[in-house]
Amino acid sequence: xxxxxxRSKHTVNAxxxxxxxxxxxxxxxxxxxxxxxxxxxxxxxxITTVFPQKYTFANYVNLFKDTTLFNFPKWFMNxxxxxxxxxxxxxMLIMMISYTFSRLRFKARKGYMNVGLILGMFPGFxxxxxxxxxxxxxxxxxxxxxxxxxxxxxxxxxYFIAKGYFDTIPRALDEAATIDGATKNQxxxxxxxxxxxxIVVYTALTSFMGPWADFIFASIIMKDNxxxxxxxxxxxxxxERENIFNWFTSFCAGAVLVSxxxxxxxxxxxxxxxxxxTGGATKG
Amino acid sequence: MNLKDYHLMNFFExxxYHLMNFFxxxxxxxxxxxxKFSKGFIRFFxxxxxxxxxxxxxxxxxxxxxxxSFVFMGLGDIVRKRxxxxxxxxxxxxxxxxxxxxxxxxxxKDFGTLGSVVETEYIDEATGIIMYNTADNSMLILxxxxxxxxxxxxxxxxxxxxxxxxxxxxxxxxKGFSTKTAVQTIKGLGDEDYHxxxxxxxxxxxxxxxxxxxxFMFLIAFTNYDANHQxxxxxxxxVGFQNIKDVFGGNQLKSHTFFYLLKWDFVWAxxxxxxxxxxxxxxxxxxxxxxxxxKKLWRTVFVVTIAVPQFVSLLMMSKFFGDSGPVxxxxxxxxxxxxxxxxxxxxxxxxxxxxxxxxGIPYSMLITTGILMNIPMELYExxxxxxxxxxxxxxxxxxxxxxxxxxxxxxxxxxxxxNNFNVIYLLTTGGPKSLHLYQAGETDLxxxxxxSLTIQYQDYNLxxxxxxxxxxxxAVLSLLVYNSSSSVKNEEQFQ
Numbered sequence: 028x029x030x031x032x033x034r035s036k037h038t039v040n041a042x043x044x045x046x047x048x049x050x051x052x053x054x055x056x057x058x059x060x061x062x063x064x065x066x067x068x069x070x071x072x073x074i075t076t077v078f079p080q081k082y083t084f085a086n087y088v089n090l091f092k093d094t095t096l097f098n099f100p101k102w103f104m105n106x107x108x109x110x111x112x113x114x115x116x117x118x119m120l121i122m123m124i125s126y127t128f129s130r131l132r133f134k135a136r137k138g139y140m141n142v143g144l145i146l147g148m149f150p151g152f153x154x155x156x157x158x159x160x161x162x163x164x165x166x167x168x169x170x171x172x173x174x175x176x177x178x179x180x181x182x183x184x185x186y187f188i189a190k191g192y193f194d195t196i197p198r199a200l201d202e203a204a205t206i207d208g209a210t211k212n213q214x215x216x217x218x219x220x221x222x223x224x225x226i227v228v229y230t231a232l233t234s235f236m237g238p239w240a241d242f243i244f245a246s247i248i249m250k251d252n253x254x255x256x257x258x259x260x261x262x263x264x265x266x267e268r269e270n271i272f273n274w275f276t277s278f279c280a281g282a283v284l285v286s287x288x289x290x291x292x293x294x295x296x297x298x299x300x301x302x303x304x305t306g307g308a309t310k311g
Numbered sequence: 312m313n314l315k316d317y318h319l320m321n322f323f324e325x326x327x328y329h330l331m332n333f334f335x336x337x338x339x340x341x342x343x344x345x346x347k348f349s350k351g352f353i354r355f356f357x358x359x360x361x362x363x364x365x366x367x368x369x370x371x372x373x374x375x376x377x378x379x380s381f382v383f384m385g386l387g388d389i390v391r392k393r394x395x396x397x398x399x400x401x402x403x404x405x406x407x408x409x410x411x412x413x414x415x416x417x418x419x420k421d422f423g424t425l426g427s428v429v430e431t432e433y434i435d436e437a438t439g440i441i442m443y444n445t446a447d448n449s450m451l452i453l454x455x456x457x458x459x460x461x462x463x464x465x466x467x468x469x470x471x472x473x474x475x476x477x478x479x480x481x482x483x484x485x486k487g488f489s490t491k492t493a494v495q496t497i498k499g500l501g502d503e504d505y506h507x508x509x510x511x512x513x514x515x516x517x518x519x520x521x522x523x524x525x526x527f528m529f530l531i532a533f534t535n536y537d538a539n540h541q542x543x544x545x546x547x548x549x550v551g552f553q554n555i556k557d558v559f560g561g562n563q564l565k566s567h568t569f570f571y572l573l574k575w576d577f578v579w580a581x582x583x584x585x586x587x588x589x590x591x592x593x594x595x596x597x598x599x600x601x602x603x604x605x606k607k608l609w610r611t612v613f614v615v616t617i618a619v620p621q622f623v624s625l626l627m628m629s630k631f632f633g634d635s636g637p638v639x640x641x642x643x644x645x646x647x648x649x650x651x652x653x654x655x656x657x658x659x660x661x662x663x664x665x666x667x668x669x670x671g672i673p674y675s676m677l678i679t680t681g682i683l684m685n686i687p688m689e690l691y692e693x694x695x696x697x698x699x700x701x702x703x704x705x706x707x708x709x710x711x712x713x714x715x716x717x718x719x720x721x722x723x724x725x726x727x728x729x730n731n732f733n734v735i736y737l738l739t740t741g742g743p744k745s746l747h748l749y750q751a752g753e754t755d756l757x758x759x760x761x762x763s764l765t766i767q768y769q770d771y772n773l774x775x776x777x778x779x780x781x782x783x784x785x786a787v788l789s790l791l792v793y794n795s796s797s798s799v800k801n802e803e804q805f806q
Contacts, residue, residue: 043597044603046597050613051612054613054616054669055615057624057669058615061623075640120513123510124510146517146521148782148786148789150730153775157528161458164451179516180516180517180519183521184517184521211501212501212505215509247766263622266626278626282623286620289618289619289620290615293618294614294618
């Protein structure tokens, strides 16, 4: 009987392996297809076979050489700087807010948190037209500063993960420090932040990745100013009807170039996230 | 029904029981929420009146300097040697008066009409050049009015604070207490008042980039700011509840579009959420099953697909299933007719749900993996002793546990999918366009409709109304869960 149980266990495992493999193929095939098409030798978006017949490196070279219409290297650097500053500003904001709501007790705290919760429920770009006009009034329109401000302001309302993490750090530590004469400011910088490294890194990584993936805000703020585009808007432009024939393979190449660093960062961030969540649980 | 009956039920009966309970409790929960909400509202107003009354009592009780502070802010502070505070209050008053007369008044006087002087061109007699008169711009009037009004509210708050501060100082001096010196106040900002230091900058950001724009958009819902009323050429003005009436039956086409898309939005959110949730859970369980090798590798394979930015993966999917994309190519090579995956309304809707699974299953796999690892092993061991097999263990322990922990997540997901811009817009741009809909396509969600109304068709007023509707749906759903989820109630318990 034990033997039959074992055998059934093996068949179950075998079935699971088969299902997982099929799923893996389904999930990876479109990405593989993108990578392959980025090396496509034939011109044009539509070819008569699933995979191209000729392979070339020219699409990548073109992306950096042919910058008269679409300046990919510039877009890449634009996005990079916007991402760096967004990352710094958002991380700072999120940490400040999370610490306040997790550790400090003051009269308006509950009210503040409820307002934040309700504001977070509006679809973000509902206000984009108004934001656009406000930025225009202050002369920031079609500038990268405005993108950084908009992304950072948006991140103010997503502090829940970091706050949840701060909540798990024992209060006894704060109390001990207070007895030793530390101010709240010192506790924040010298105790809470150093103890929260995983969540700080996670927050920084996610806010760094935001600008790379955002399409909506960048397209509304930059409108037709090609030079100021970020990669997401730029690559989307390549697929518009009038450009797709000439630029489809370049789109694939550009997408691959953007996806590689983001994928790596995402996987690193995921590890920090897991570490943050599970580490927090054992500490408390 | 007693506890014993409950324990005798099998998993599905329990599930249905809970589901029924959820819907049975929905009205009462809604009621409780409304009561709570109105109670909070009433409490707020009681407090407000209380504060106003005590504020005006200061006018009676205060001495002559405090009374004078009602006109010259901070005077009482200066007299009592709190120069820094007094100086700050006084300068802000001067600054505000300057701002109000030089800037705010100019726009606020037109707030009621949103401008009347239309731009016209005329030929300058002297030079013979075509000139434009200085016209009103409804958009700028509205925007600056909102900005001015929010600064006025801010100033009133500062005013009240300054008077209260003056009175407190007066009392303290009378009783011989020492008042806080400027140095102490500044030091306090790093300690007992630290929340003020930390929250000031974020508050400014949220007010500037979320609250003011929201008020602005909310007001636009009551104007006729559409494609035909674009300032500076054409002015727009207040139309009251006309737009909301239009959406609820006033305008046949608009209201048909709204309800048609609302229905699809609910259906879409339902399928998108639950398909991802259950399939993701099954995937996580399969990967976590004892004896499956390479857990980390399997996980990474699926994580890679969500790590790729959505605008890349979804745009590519839209080409993949395009009318002459590789899928149709294969079908044609096999001698079959091509399928219009994304250009036939009915098929496109299904495709959106299916492709969304490709995007979403890895996410819910990640979430459930975390939860699965947290299920206490003792539960399974005791179940084993009671003679439960793996299947029973799954239905009795795993599923209820995961369901319990992730209910709030499910609702957030539902709301997220209800407002899921990326998947729909990048896949189909809301298309295929349809004649029986107003500026919308078959797969449009309310949010994507809103987007194209603002960006393509400039029907800002209608877009605002839809934004408000989206908000109401999301807010009601989220608040229902937020109020009942235990993690909120027991916030302090963890610390």
